[in-house]
């Protein structure tokens with residue numbers, strides 16, 4: 001009986017150690033319909049404002065926001081919500097209508113190909 005206890009305790013420790021090492025940093029991607037460099041700054045700022053987000057890099061070419069975050073503190077849904085709140089569609093979450101209405105005109109063409117329209121691109 002004692003032997004089994006010992007094995008189980010060791011197994012529990014090994015399992016805990018394994019999950020600890022993986023839990024810290026997780027990679028993820030969200031599609032965000034931004035357009036220009038101005039959008040990039042805002043999208044990344046919004047994502048980084050979420051507690052637990054370590055890095056957030058958005059690409060105007062792929063429309064992908066590449067993330068590294070602590071999954072203990074946050075998740076893709078929370079980060080998507082933060083980005084949607086400033087007026088962009090983020091993954092499954094639709095853009096906040098009021099915030100989107102306030103975006104500069106060139107930044108609203110998210111899914112079209114006129115990314116050259118924005119002045120600071």
Ligand SMILES: [Cu+2]
Pocket residue numbers: 034035036037038039040106107118
């Ligand atoms: Cu823009």
